[in-house]
Amino acid sequence: MTASTFNLKQKLFIHDALLITIMGTLAACGLIYEYLMAHYAGRVLGAMESTIYAMIGIMIVSMGVGAFIAKWVKCPFNGFVWLEWAIGFVGATSIILLSLSFSLSYTLPTYLQDIYGLHPTITTDGEFIRGLTRFTKVLPFLAGGLLGLMIGMEIPLIARIREDLHGEHLEHNIGTIYGADYIGAGVGAAIWVLVCLKLPIIIAAVATSLVNSIVGIFFIIIYKERLKSVGKLFIAHSVLLGIITSLALGGASWMENMQATLFKDTVIHTKITPYQHLTVTERYIGKGLPKITSLYINGRLQFSSNDEEIYHSYLTYPALTASARQDHVLVIGGGDGLAVRDILQWNPLTVTLIDLDEGMISMFRGEDQNMSIDLAQRILAMNKSAFRDPRVFIVVGDAFVEVEKLLSEQKRFDTIIVDLPDPSHPDINKVYSNFFYSRLKDLLSGDGAMVVQSTSPYHSQKAFISVGKTVEDAGFVTEQYHTNVPTFGEWGWTIATKIGKSPKERLVSSERNTAIESNLTKEQMMAAFVFPTNFYADKSKIAVNHLGSHATYQYHQEAWGKHEGVYYTKRRK
Numbered sequence: 269m270t271a272s273t274f275n276l277k278q279k280l281f282i283h284d285a286l287l288i289t290i291m292g293t294l295a296a297c298g299l300i301y302e303y304l305m306a307h308y309a310g311r312v313l314g315a316m317e318s319t320i321y322a323m324i325g326i327m328i329v330s331m332g333v334g335a336f337i338a339k340w341v342k343c344p345f346n347g348f349v350w351l352e353w354a355i356g357f358v359g360a361t362s363i364i365l366l367s368l369s370f371s372l373s374y375t376l377p378t379y380l381q382d383i384y385g386l387h388p389t390i391t392t393d394g395e396f397i398r399g400l401t402r403f404t405k406v407l408p409f410l411a412g413g414l415l416g417l418m419i420g421m422e423i424p425l426i427a428r429i430r431e432d433l434h435g436e437h438l439e440h441n442i443g444t445i446y447g448a449d450y451i452g453a454g455v456g457a458a459i460w461v462l463v464c465l466k467l468p469i470i471i472a473a474v475a476t477s478l479v480n481s482i483v484g485i486f487f488i489i490i491y492k493e494r495l496k497s498v499g500k501l502f503i504a505h506s507v508l509l510g511i512i513t514s515l516a517l518g519g520a521s522w523m524e525n526m527q528a529t530l531f532k533d534t535v536i537h538t539k540i541t542p543y544q545h546l547t548v549t550e551r552y553i554g555k556g557l558p559k560i561t562s563l564y565i566n567g568r569l570q571f572s573s574n575d576e577e578i579y580h581s582y583l584t585y586p587a588l589t590a591s592a593r594q595d596h597v598l599v600i601g602g603g604d605g606l607a608v609r610d611i612l613q614w615n616p617l618t619v620t621l622i623d624l625d626e627g628m629i630s631m632f633r634g635e636d637q638n639m640s641i642d643l644a645q646r647i648l649a650m651n652k653s654a655f656r657d658p659r660v661f662i663v664v665g666d667a668f669v670e671v672e673k674l675l676s677e678q679k680r681f682d683t684i685i686v687d688l689p690d691p692s693h694p695d696i697n698k699v700y701s702n703f704f705y706s707r708l709k710d711l712l713s714g715d716g717a718m719v720v721q722s723t724s725p726y727h728s729q730k731a732f733i734s735v736g737k738t739v740e741d742a743g744f745v746t747e748q749y750h751t752n753v754p755t756f757g758e759w760g761w762t763i764a765t766k767i768g769k770s771p772k773e774r775l776v777s778s779e780r781n782t783a784i785e786s787n788l789t790k791e792q793m794m795a796a797f798v799f800p801t802n803f804y805a806d807k808s809k810i811a812v813n814h815l816g817s818h819a820t821y822q823y824h825q826e827a828w829g830k831h832e833g834v835y836y837t838k839r840r841k
Contacts, residue, residue: 283433286490288448290483291426294352295452296459298419300476301359302327303460305412308363308469326409327416334420341421344428345487345494346501351425352484353504355418360477360512362411363470367523369404423449432494465542470519474512481508533562537639541627548643561646562755563604572755573650576606579753581788582796583719584610584685586749586763589793590774592715593682596620598674600667600699601687601721603628605651611685612657619660620681622671626664629655668698671707681711684718691723691731691813691820700735701815705742709766717771718744718764725750725799726758728827730810734820736762738813747771749796772797 306323341347427445431438438444464472485505492498533549540546544565551560563570571579584607588594594614599607603623611619623629630636633655634644654660663670667688686708691700698704705720712718722735725748732748740746744764752758763771775793811819 280434284430287426287430287433288444290486291423291445291448292452292455293479294419294422294483295449296456297355297359297476297479298331298422299453299456300460300464300472301355301415301419302412303457304464304469304472304476305362305408305415308366309408309412323409323412327412327419330413330416331420334417335424337417338421338424338428341425343494343496344425344432345491346496348422348425348429349484349487349495349501350504351418351421352480352487353501353508355415356477356480356484356508357511358411358415358418359480360474360508360515362415363473364515364519364522366408366411369407372400372404461542466540468520468523468540470515470523474515474519477508478512478516481505481512533560537636537643539627539631539636539638541625543625544628546628546631559646561643561650569756571604571606575754576650577787578751579759580606580610582749582751582759582793583607583687583721583761585788586761586771586775586793586796587683587685587717587719588614589778590717590763590765590771591683591713593713596681597683597685598622598681598711599685599687600671601689602685603632605629605632605654607685607687608654608657608660609651611683612652612654612659616659616682619657620663620674620679621660622663622665622667624664624666629662629664668704671704671711675707675710679711680713682713682716684708684712684716686718686720688721690721691735691824694818694821697813697818697821698815700738700813700820701817702738702741702812703815705739705744705764709743712766714766715768716766717774720762720764722748722760722762723824724758725760725803728824729803730806731820731823731827732760733804733807733810734813734823737807737810738820739764741812745770747797748799749793750799751792751796 302324305327306320309323310320338347423445427441430441430445464475467475484501488495488498488501488505495501533551535547536550537548538546545567547564547567549562549564551562553560558573561573588597588611594611595617597611597614597616597619599611599619599621601623602608602621603625608619608621631639632647632651634648634653636644639647648656655662686699688699689696691697708718718739720735720739723731725732736746736748739762744766745768746762746764747770748760748762750758750760765771765774768774769777772794775790778790810823811817813820
């Protein structure tokens, strides 16, 4: 082997290593873009699994189309550099532009009312506004499709560049490139979970787009002899870097300001955790009157301070009253501490709370460093510093897993309060299953009682009944009740006991005056068990929810799907 041949092979090896590394890096970026767009679409269009899956599906199909289109790019080197510029530009700006479009569609009707001095009863929801709203809901999928189209062009172009450098057809070229792509995608998934979910979504977007721009600039430097219009390419990427810098510096605050327009009240605090987007608003209702503080999770109302007492009284007091003792209480969910607040009035020995989101718990413990002192004091006054009580033990983790740990420790509880999110996602199906309820039965004392937040019997009747049937199938004596919470409408719960008297019979025979602990009287509790005639007429046709069946989830999606929209403000706990 001559020296020149050796040097050529060495150079080609270096080029191969660079290109394969670049492909893996871009694959990671592509996967992050895919998750990012799906995550954002699910947040603004409704946290529905169908929305997330639709976005991922559209992007994958678009990648396939992009792979076909790439063959028409004449110069793979020039095409690739322009492609990275385009991906970086769309990736950096799409989230902020989508946020702007949603804000515009939401605020325009009110803006027109103000301009023309229209009476509040006159709505400006004509065909133009409706058309704008429909177009706005399609935009995330268009942006995702465009990104997917361009990302799909990367593999064919890298493969062509590699063969151009070698000057021959490479037998294992496609396999090598795809190998780098798959490995890079796996790395991207890890980065999304470990890093991106903890960042503001706009920061995650611009950080990813920065990688695309750097790759483009790197190509200009390394392969400038094979490029046309090098000056234009440098200028384009320099402009892109300027856009990325601007968005990195101001994007998060711009996003917060635009998202604030989606709420009728003033946004006073936002927090992004690995699991959800928390937003706190306030409403001034008059001099000398307390401000109404509301919590939204992913844009959906969690509670309002003016009537949360109604919800939490009905959640906690019937089950506590039906229990023979209230010494040891288990709360699953309830990261705002409001249920724990009410439980502590019964003087328990211990209250154990299991919640997945440590960020939310720290917020309602008053330990969020980014929260104003006034808001922290307001929150602590609302939940009466429940999380700081020495009788309260907080377990951060997945309830499905943590319940098994409690069983292994042979724990028993007199009352169990299940205040989990609605069954709006397949991943939460497991904690609405008969298996999970059967495990809770093993944790419950023989003369204890359990209550399960069971969604709205008005908006989602089948899901509500399915929850009750599933608890019953787990071996409980089960009854259901409901009441109206003005802020988010009719809501319902399932109360259950293991043996002996039914929950309602226990409440009737109880001599405890619940009015001492709350405004909820025994008469009100008993009235809550009354449902309209024929409410349960189709109960026999409604399925029990098993692990993997998704019955309750499907009922919930069917009922709530028609209500889904941009930051639809119904309680989705």
